[in-house]
Amino acid sequence: MYTQAMSVGPQETAAKVQSAEDKQRSEAFEARIDAGDFIEAKDWMPEHYRKTLVRQISQHAHSEIVGMLPEGNWITRAPTLKRKAILLAKVQDEGGHGLYLYSAAETLGTSRDQMLEALHSGKAKYSSIFNYPTLSWADIGVIGWLVDGAAIMNQVPLCRCSYAPYARAMIRICREESFHQRQGYESLLVMMQNGTAEQKAMVQDAVNRWWWPSLMMFGPEDKDSPNSEQSMRWGIKRISNDDLRQKFVDATIPQAEVLGVTVPDPDLKWNAATEHYQFGRIDWAEFWRVVGGDGPCNRERLAARVKAWDEGEWVREAALAHASKQATKAQAA
16 A cells, blocks of 8 residues: 655665676666566566565555554444445455555565565565554544555556556556545545534544654655665656655645644645645654654554464465365366
């Protein structure tokens, strides 16, 4: 659901010494990128391009799966059967998104077990937004409106990513995320228009807590994002972190006005000259602290994923045994 444009692992560098054959392949690859061609799984690609994609797609997949946790926590406490069904469907969608993305990453030669081991050991990251707690039902609506809204800003350009399996997966994911965003906004609108004073205060409190983490979803400022330039050169990214963040603010503030909520930013104002909203300084120290593992729910989220993996071992073993039995029957037939 949420690719976060940042680099948190060891920085890879392209090999400085190339054979004549590799140089020729690199030049052909760059020509295809310049021409706007899609790169397929069986096509030759530079190793750094492959590793960059594995890091980004696996991080995106991890974010979808971990993102099920703060919302799944509210399925049994949804206020109506309608809201329960909507939330259950949304959480199922996110699980499906994770499966699409793991499958896309596997086409690059990295197994799902390897990706999950990296997540469980802390080597791989997921979006920092999911390390914040959901304290009230209004948080579920705000996640749909703000978090999924930020995700859509990040993800729509990925439908034109140069790596074709990733781009194809993103088309369906973006359609479903768009629905999630509208559903979250509608949920908040009902509370703000028809709710009690306490419910309206609950919505405002949720907005206050989720606004800044949502802006952090776009990753660090461009000047502090060392991999962004190369990713944009290769067509993995299409729009910079700062430009995406600005687009999100410009789109979201008018929606907040319709809802009747305010964002917790005293520096926010419309700049008629630039035709953009100016917004305050993001607390990047908090961002890096949460990314580094010291957020409110980092340990809880990771422990939940490791527990699910360990307790699901018998299912994986049974599936493998069944597949082996079916293969044996097919060979004997």
